[in-house]
Structures are given as C-alpha cells and as structure tokens.
Amino acid sequence: xxxxxxxxxxxxxxxxxxxxxxxxxxxxxxxxxxxxxxxxxxxxxxxxxxxxxxxxxxxxxxxxxxxxxxxxxxxxxxxxxxxxxxxxxxxxxxxxxxxxxxxxxxxxxxxxxxxxxxxxxxxxxxxxxxxxxxxxxxxxxx
Numbered sequence: 001x002x003x004x005x006x007x008x009x010x011x012x013x014x015x016x017x018x019x020x021x022x023x024x025x026x027x028x029x030x031x032x033x034x035x036x037x038x039x040x041x042x043x044x045x046x047x048x049x050x051x052x053x054x055x056x057x058x059x060x061x062x063x064x065x066x067x068x069x070x071x072x073x074x075x076x077x078x079x080x081x082x083x084x085x086x087x088x089x090x091x092x093x094x095x096x097x098x099x100x101x102x103x104x105x106x107x108x109x110x111x112x113x114x115x116x117x118x119x120x121x122x123x124x125x126x127x128x129x130x131x132x133x134x135x136x137x138x139x140x141x142x
Contacts, residue, residue, distance in 0.1 A: 045070050049084045085127055086120050093140065096133035115142050 045066065052062045059081055066072040074078070093116060097107045110116070119140055120126045129136035 014066070041070075045080065046084065049081055050088075053081070053084065053088075064067060082121070086117060089120050089127055089130055090116055092130055092133055093137060096137060116140055 034053065048066065048070065049062065052065065057065075059078075062081055063074050063077040066077040066080070090111065094107050095113065097110060098104075102110070111134060125137060129139060
C-alpha cells in the first residue's frame, strides 16, 4: 500500500467513523427526546390527577377521564390516583413537621423510622386524617 492508497483508505475510514458517530449521536438524541416526551406526558397526567382530586371529583370519574383524555387504563389510573394521594399526604406531614420546627434531617428520620409511606398505603383511614395533620402524625407514631 502506497501513501496515496493509505490516505484514501483513511479518508474513507474517517467518513465511516464520522457516520457511525453521527448515527450514535442521533440514536442518543432520539432516546433523550423520547424520555423527555414520556416525562412530559407523565407530568400532565400527574397534574390532571392533582387538579381533579383537589376539586373532589369522584375517583371513578377520574379513572374515566384519565382513560378518555390520556388513554390510561383503569388499573394504571387507580394506581396513579392512590400514589398521588399517598404522596400528597406525606408532603402534608412533612410540611406540618417543618412548621413545628423540625429540621429536614429530623423530618426524613420521622418519615423513615415511622414507615410513613407504608402506613399510609396500607391504612386508607390515614388519608382521611389530612384535615387534622397533628392527629395524622400521632397515628403515624403508633
């Protein structure tokens, strides 16, 4: 192979490498775009649930609306509604503890040591205590 042949080989190989790099970059961007799109859809569904729960819309109706407007099946809708209600209740507990002077570290300890999420998930009656955060906290301590 002479110098001219080698230069031609490198030129073609360089273009091949460039094409491979461009394809890899495009694939990566496509994946990032898909992920961003999925996150946007999920956030939209989450916000829809939050608004409907805040407006005290019946959960059966929320399931119907999620299916109609977001194409979420009933099982997934029920899971998302429950998850939102649990997280809202945990947030309320954290906010109440913060107002009582707890540090972020102490709040995290309280949530972890008292199994707050699990207790709320396994005992729907705790969700009903959202109107009285101190009573909810007392129940969570048990």
